[in-house]
Amino acid sequence: MATALTIKTALNYGIGVLSLSSESPKVDTEVLLCEVLQCNRSKLIIDPEQSLSDSQITRFLAFIEQRKLGHPVSYIIGHQDFWTLSLEVNESTLIPRPETELLVELAVSLPVPANSHCLDLGTGTGAIALAIASEKSDWQVLGCDRVADAVALAQRNKRRNNITNVAFIESHWFNQLPEQKFDVIVTNPPYVESNSDYLNRGDLRFEPQSALVAGGDGLDDIRQIIAMASDYLNPQGWLLIEHGFEQSKSIQSLLVAQGFNKVTTKLDYAGHDRVTMAQFGVA
Incomplete structure (x- = not known):
């Protein structure tokens, strides 16, 4: 040319x-x-x-x-818009998806105290934690990730967007968290089956597999989270989980078996099951 x-x-x-x-x-x-x-x-x-x-x-x-x-466009240019935020992205984390904004919408609409504490498990870029914190200035939001580079990235995104009511720490799910209870726990964990063809398609080929794959049925991490979440929730606290569109029934059963109530699955904008939410400590 x-x-x-x-x-x-x-x-x-x-x-x-x-x-x-x-x-x-x-x-x-x-x-x-x-x-x-x-x-x-x-x-x-x-x-x-x-x-x-x-x-x-x-x-x-x-x-x-x-x-x-x-190579994904967001990795090439080094940033991605999410909610009202501009986020730095790199190969240490997943690229924030538009459908994940549903998780934010649901979280900020919950009937919880005005000064609630919120936990974002597997925060990655910090997208979910930062979006929630930007909408709820009286909340205290904590994001955690097992990958040190992801935590550093989330902290840079905090500064990039000038959001003060959020903190980020290194922790594999609940394992290194401080002794604290939360009113809201949100998570977009790995939920892709280990043998899924999707892993060989499009942007997923370049994103970290550890942030995508969760065992043969894609539920290994979700099982861990549901099993431990009640120990970290205040009475009447909420757990919100993003998941694959064919996993809602299994996740609902896991939540009920763990003593959660008001178990509901919400559809994303494409009409797919995307977020299952439940409340703990109520009849």
Whole structure:
């Protein structure tokens, strides 16, 4: 291709290359070009004849090549929007998904004390904990993760978004937590079956398997969480679990067997079972 590139020709080139490997070549190209130009997507429409500098061309072509190889767009540009937040992302954590915003919506709508304490298990980027803390300034939110690099990333995202009522610590589920009880526990744990074909598709190929896979039926970590959660919940406290769309019945049974009540599964925006929630210590 020619060394000179305008916005229009860059878009056409990127879309052409990515159409062979990406399910969303146009959106991917636009996001990558906007990152290079440090502009919003409306700029691409308003000023299609603007020329890219040599350094911008080099960076754009490198981005397109990475995406052609399958690397997630969010890892390439190093950030991802979630809720109202802009989050740094890297290969130490999963990329926050739009469907996980349902977990935040449900948590901030719970009938709990105004000064509640909330725990986010397996916090990763800190997305869930930070989103909840941003909406509930009187809550104290604690996020934990077993991966030290993830905890460091979550702490950077706390500073990036200037949210003060949240803290992050290193802990494998409840194992290294301080002696404390919570009004709300939320988690988006690993829930993919170890032999699932999904692990070989799309962005999942590049994301940490330890944050995705949970045994043969995908429920190993969820079983641990449900078995221990009641020891860390205040009376009438809530547990909210994000999970796969075929796992709700099994999770409901686990919760009932552990003494939880008001067990309910909520659908995501695509109509799939996505979050199961339950209350402890009430009839």
